[in-house]
Amino acid sequence: MNGYMGKILVVDLTKKELKDEPLNEQYARDFIGAGGIACRYLVDMTDEKTDPLGPDNPLIFMAGLLTGTGGPSFSRWVVASRSPYTTFYGDANGAAHFGSELRFSGYDGVIVKGKSDKPVYLYIKDGKAELKDAAKLWGKNTYETIEAIRKEYDDQRTRVACIGQAGENVGLMANIMTEDGHCAGRAGMGCVMGSKKLKAIAVRGKAKIPMADPEKFRETARAAMEEVKTGFVTTVMHDTGTAGWVDSGISYGDTPSKYYTIATMPEASDISGVTQAEKYQVGNTACFGCPIGCRKVLHIKEGRFKTEKPTEGPEYETLIAWGPLLMIADMGAVNHFNEMVNGYGFDSISGGAAVGFAYYLYEKGVITKKDTGGLDLKWGDIDVTLKLIDLMAKNEGFGKILQEGTKRMAARYNRPGEAMQVKGLEFPMHDPRAFCCMGLAYATSNRGADHNKSDAYLVENGMGNPDLDLVPGDRWGDDKAPMVVLSQNWRSITDALGICHFAMMTTQSIVDMVNASTGWNMDVDSLLKAGERIFQLMRATTCKFGVTPKDDQLPEIALRPIPDGGQEGNVPNMAKMLPEYYQIRDWNKATGKPSKARMETLGMGALAGSFGIK
Amino acid sequence: MLTRVTRDSRSIIAEPSKCAGCITCMLRCSFRIDSKFNLSRSRIRVERQSGRSDEFTVSFTADCDACLICARYCPYGALTATKNESGVTED
Numbered sequence: 001m002n003g004y005m006g007k008i009l010v011v012d013l014t015k016k017e018l019k020d021e022p023l024n025e026q027y028a029r030d031f032i033g034a035g036g037i038a039c040r041y042l043v044d045m046t047d048e049k050t051d052p053l054g055p056d057n058p059l060i061f062m063a064g065l066l067t068g069t070g071g072p073s074f075s076r077w078v079v080a081s082r083s084p085y086t087t088f089y090g091d092a093n094g095a096a097h098f099g100s101e102l103r104f105s106g107y108d109g110v111i112v113k114g115k116s117d118k119p120v121y122l123y124i125k126d127g128k129a130e131l132k133d134a135a136k137l138w139g140k141n142t143y144e145t146i147e148a149i150r151k152e153y154d155d156q157r158t159r160v161a162c163i164g165q166a167g168e169n170v171g172l173m174a175n176i177m178t179e180d181g182h183c184a185g186r187a188g189m190g191c192v193m194g195s196k197k198l199k200a201i202a203v204r205g206k207a208k209i210p211m212a213d214p215e216k217f218r219e220t221a222r223a224a225m226e227e228v229k230t231g232f233v234t235t236v237m238h239d240t241g242t243a244g245w246v247d248s249g250i251s252y253g254d255t256p257s258k259y260y261t262i263a264t265m266p267e268a269s270d271i272s273g274v275t276q277a278e279k280y281q282v283g284n285t286a287c288f289g290c291p292i293g294c295r296k297v298l299h300i301k302e303g304r305f306k307t308e309k310p311t312e313g314p315e316y317e318t319l320i321a322w323g324p325l326l327m328i329a330d331m332g333a334v335n336h337f338n339e340m341v342n343g344y345g346f347d348s349i350s351g352g353a354a355v356g357f358a359y360y361l362y363e364k365g366v367i368t369k370k371d372t373g374g375l376d377l378k379w380g381d382i383d384v385t386l387k388l389i390d391l392m393a394k395n396e397g398f399g400k401i402l403q404e405g406t407k408r409m410a411a412r413y414n415r416p417g418e419a420m421q422v423k424g425l426e427f428p429m430h431d432p433r434a435f436c437c438m439g440l441a442y443a444t445s446n447r448g449a450d451h452n453k454s455d456a457y458l459v460e461n462g463m464g465n466p467d468l469d470l471v472p473g474d475r476w477g478d479d480k481a482p483m484v485v486l487s488q489n490w491r492s493i494t495d496a497l498g499i500c501h502f503a504m505m506t507t508q509s510i511v512d513m514v515n516a517s518t519g520w521n522m523d524v525d526s527l528l529k530a531g532e533r534i535f536q537l538m539r540a541t542t543c544k545f546g547v548t549p550k551d552d553q554l555p556e557i558a559l560r561p562i563p564d565g566g567q568e569g570n571v572p573n574m575a576k577m578l579p580e581y582y583q584i585r586d587w588n589k590a591t592g593k594p595s596k597a598r599m600e601t602l603g604m605g606a607l608a609g610s611f612g613i614k
Numbered sequence: 615m616l617t618r619v620t621r622d623s624r625s626i627i628a629e630p631s632k633c634a635g636c637i638t639c640m641l642r643c644s645f646r647i648d649s650k651f652n653l654s655r656s657r658i659r660v661e662r663q664s665g666r667s668d669e670f671t672v673s674f675t676a677d678c679d680a681c682l683i684c685a686r687y688c689p690y691g692a693l694t695a696t697k698n699e700s701g702v703t704e705d
Contacts, residue, residue, distance in 0.1 A: 070641045070651045097637075104653065147664070156662045180668065206654035214649050225638075229689050284690070285668055286636035291689030293634040297668045310668055 002212040003065055003518035004028055005108045008041075009129050011122060013196050014055055014114030018129045023108050029520075030603060032496035033065035033108075035091050036534035038080035039541055041111060042089075043607070048544055052084035052188075053170070053195045055115040061102065061161070061201065062109035064498015068100035068209055068288070071221040071513055072228035073503035075100060075288035078184075078495065079161075082545055084195070085172045085188030085350070085405060086424035086448050089542035092176065093452065094161070094184035098203065099498060100288040101159035105205030112198060121149070121162075121200040127207065134199035138168060141343035142177035149202050158204045164345025167194030169395035171403040173347045173354075180285065181312040181342045182295075187425060187447050190345050212519030220512045224505040229291040231504045233463055237294040238284060240273030242316035247272050249320075252475070253566025254434035254457065257324040258379060259356040260420050260427075260557065263565020267329035271319055280331060282310045292502055298335060305332030314338035314348075320429035321352025326359060327379035337389060344393035346403070353426035354402040355388050357409055357419060366413050373398045417556035423448035423547060430457050432558055432572050437480040437487075439572030440581055443552045444484070446538040454487040455501055456480070465490060467507040467524070478573035481580035486528075492538075493531030533602040536594045539587070540604075540611040549592040552578065588613075617672055621680035625696045628658075628672035632692035635662060635670050639684035639693060646683055658684045658693075 001023065010019045027040045038060040045058045059081045066074040077099025083090025102110070106127035119134035137145050142164040149160050160178060167174035167190035174190030177183050211217050228234055236244055249255030250264045250272075257265040269275060273296075280300055286293035298313035300306050313335055314322070322337040323329060341348045361367045362377035369376060373391070375384050375398070391399025401409060406419035406426055420427045425448020432439035437456035442449035451457065457475075464470030470487055473480075494501065497510065507524050514522055522530075554574055561569040582589060586598040591612075599608040608614075617628045640656035648655050657678035663669045672692065685695035 068651070070638075070645060150664065156664055179662075206652065208648070208650040208652045211650070214645075218645055218649075225687070225689075283631070283668060284634045286634035286690075288636065289638055289641055290636045291638065293636065293690060295634075312668060 001025060001028070002210050005103055005106055005207060005209065007107050009107050009110045009124065011110060011112045011129070011131070012114045013112060013116040013120065013131075013198060016131060018131065030530070031534055031537065032493065032530050033067070034062050034076065034078040034496045034498055035080055035093070036492070036496040036530075036537070037109065038062040038078055038091065039089070039534070039538050042080055042082070043537070043541055043610070045113070046082055048546065050082050052082045052087060052192065055113065057082050057192060059112040059189065059192045059196065060109065063099040063103050064496060066513060066517065067498030068103040069221070069513070069517060070218065070289060072225045072505060073287060073290040073292060073500035074498055075290060076495065076498040076500060077102065079176055079189045081189060081192045083187040083447065084191045088423055088447065088545045088547050089538055090187030090189060090447050092184035092186050092189045093495060094176065094178055094182060095287040095500065096159070096178045096180070096182035097288045098159045098161050098178045101157075101203045101205065103209055104207050105203040106207045110201060112196060115195065116197040119197045119199050121202065122198065123202045125204045127205070137199045139165065141165060142345045143343055145200055146179055149200060153204070155204060158202050160200050160202045162200035163190040163193050164343055165393045166344045166346040166395065166403070167191060168199070169393070170194045171346055171392065171395040173350045173403055173405060175345050175347050177342055177345050181338070182287075183342065183348070185347045185349065186450060188347070211517050213516040217513055217516035220509050220516060224509045224513070225291060227505045227509070228503045233502060233504050234292045237292050237502050240277055241294045241296045242273070243271070243276055243296070243314070243319055244273030245316050246319070247274060248461070251566050252434045253562065253568070254430050255320055255324060256429055256431050258327050259325060259360040260431060261360070261562075263562055263567070265324045265327065265329065268320075268324045270329045271323055271331045271334060276313065276331070280313070285312060287500065290500065290503070292500070294502060300332045300335055303332045305336040307335070311339065317429050318348040318352070321349050321356070322385070325352055325356040325429065326385060328382060328385065330382065333382045337385065340386070340389045344389070346392060349428050350405055350426045351392060351402070353420065354406055354409065355385060357406045358388070358402060360418070361409070361413055361415065366415060371398065419555060420557055421449055422554065423551050425449050427558070431567065432554065433562060433567040433570055435460055435475045436478065436570065436572035436577075437475075437484055439554055439558065439574055440480050440484045440577045441488070443554055443574065443578060444488070444581060446535070446542045452491065452501065454484050454491055456484050456487045458501075459483065459487055463504065465507060468528070476570045478576045481577050481584055484581065485584050488535050489528050489531035492534040493527055496530070496534055529602070533604065536585070536598065536602055537604065540594055540599070540607070540613065543591065543593045544611050547592060549589065552592065617674065619674035619678050619680050621678070623697050624680040624682060626674070626680055626682060626685050627694045627696065629692050629694070630670050630672045632690050633660060633670040633672055634690045635660060636689065638687050638689060642683050642687045646681065
């Protein structure tokens with residue numbers, strides 16, 4: 001099967017059985033790779049009664065179709081499951097070298113079901129897989145876990161995806177980490193992994209990815225690599241990383257502060273990408289096959305949180321969620337929070353947002369020291385934040401309440417509408433009052449509010465796709481429904497292919513590489529149609545797990561205007577945009593599900609019944 | 615620490631301090647040898663130093679023929695190709 005390894009490893013942790021199964025060719029053809037294929041398998045293996053923390057909920061790792069091949073930044077992979085955090089469809093997208101090495105180890109993906117009675121890890125090398133005792137790894141943070149596994153096999157090129165203490169303690173927002181601070185962050189995938197007592201998956205191998213036309217692939221990949229290398233986005237990302245967005249974020253009012261209640265704090269520029277490049281950055285690291293190298297290596301040489309040696313620094317989301325969102329702008333402190341949260345292994349976006357919400361509620365007197373275990377939650381308090389991170393890792397006391405996330409906190413403390421979340425997943429650090437398209441993107445993303453299923457705010461900044469007419473518009477316009485739909489379809493396909501969002505190359509070169517690898521005859525239209533198919537499959541799945549139209553609403557706090565700063569008092573016009581979006585997607589107004597006609601147009605007519613779509 | 619390979623009049627000098635670990639060099643090398651991306655066949659080897667370092671070692675195997683493809687493709691300027699008159703053997 002050209003383009004794919006053609007094999008899935010199925011692991012039953014209850015029976016301690018490992019089995020190779022051929023990758024379903026039709027699933028590959030229709031759903032391409034990564035999250036698309038993972039969701040399709042998830043549909044087979046779950047229903048509305050599946051307990052997210054039960055043995056029947058599978059955890060599915062899947063590489064992209066192009067992951068591990070020689071194109072620019074073709075490094076990404078996805079892990080999917082029913083999310084214990086949101087209770088709906090959940091997935092998380094990772095990079096670095098795990099996805100590529102998974103393919104080199106002989107597999108396109110791994111499906112983990114059941115539960116182990118004691119901690120284990122999975123070791124896959126050259127097509128052979130074993131379950132190993134993880135007693136010595138249990139209790140280690142993610143950095144220590146990865147290093148310990150590499151030492152055990154005396155091999156620095158063994159790639160590891162693992163959980164930290166947060167996942168071991170079944171914290172609902174626990175994540176999965178790979179080397180040096182790369183994460184598959186959102187929706188509690190590490191919680192599922194911890195509930196199964198699976199500590200890590202380690203992969204290593206020499207397998208070659210079979211290709212239909214390797215020469216054509218190489219030629220196109222070489223040109224695409226050149227295009228990405230010389231693009232302006234690459235230069236910005238290389239020089240300042242994702243933290244480079246902070247200065248734009250301040251001027252747009254996109255970067256939240258004080259739990260989304262005030263204009264961006266001006267001190268945020270003390271931790272911007274430009275400031276970091278000037279004061280702390282000593283180098284860059286890159287994911288597999290990537291010429292961008294957006295990951296910064298920082299050395300904080302002075303102050304309370306000085307670092308012994310250089311380490312990979314926080315991305316934009318972490319920088320803000322554990323920074324200005326909490327009224328903190330101390331680079332050393334935020335760098336340290338990043339180390340801790342990555343080490344413990346929980347979602348830095350949801351985690352920072354939960355802490356921010358706690359500070360917000362505390363200021364209003366909704367919660368007091370009685371609720372917080374005696375902690376006095378003051379904005380900007382670094383020491384209290386450190387204590388809260390430890391409690392969240394232990395999943396105890398007030399830390400457990402934070403791990404449950406802001407939707408549950410809002411219910412617990414009777415403050416509906418004030419948690420900045422959709423479907424139980426917290427907003428990222430991009431305010432929809434700065435880019436109204438994101439209001440729509442957050443409302444309709446299948447796993448909950450997130451800025452990657454559609455990065456429409458980047459489209460508004462020239463990082464869309466000119467080939468598809470995904471180009472900047474008026475950021476406060478209310479005509480965003482067609483753009484958000486297209487952006488979601490586009491991202492569904494690039495995610496399924498395993499391409500990093502920052503790698504800007506012509507759409508035709510992507511089509512050419514897909515065809516050269518697989519021997520298919522796709523074009524731009526069929527590629528986008530596959531993107532829509534994947535998106536609508538995930539929508540049908542998340543509806544099966546309980547999403548209804550009431551879950552496609554923004555919370556009231558997101559619609560409160562902030563008159564000063566970059567937002568200038570604007571709010572997204574959801575009353576206009578959401579119905580237009582529903583129409584384009586052909587979603588039933590009562591159930592929220594895609595129509596039967598749409599499912600049939602997308603070739604999923606046979607599945608419609610299983611989703612209750614008539 | 616620089617590493618170097620020299621064959622005939624061609625040299626490649628590696629500066630690991632500039633290496634970002636993307637292993638594009640290994641992909642390009644293995645494709646030239648094998649017409650497939652196969653890192654184990656690569657004649658340039660990039661390894662992360664142990665202890666959770668962000669530093670890499672770069673080395674060349676004995677059968678590297680200094681074709682210069684890796685240097686041409688490195689996006690981070692960590693590999694420099696030079697023409698060398700004296701034909702000095704590998705460090």
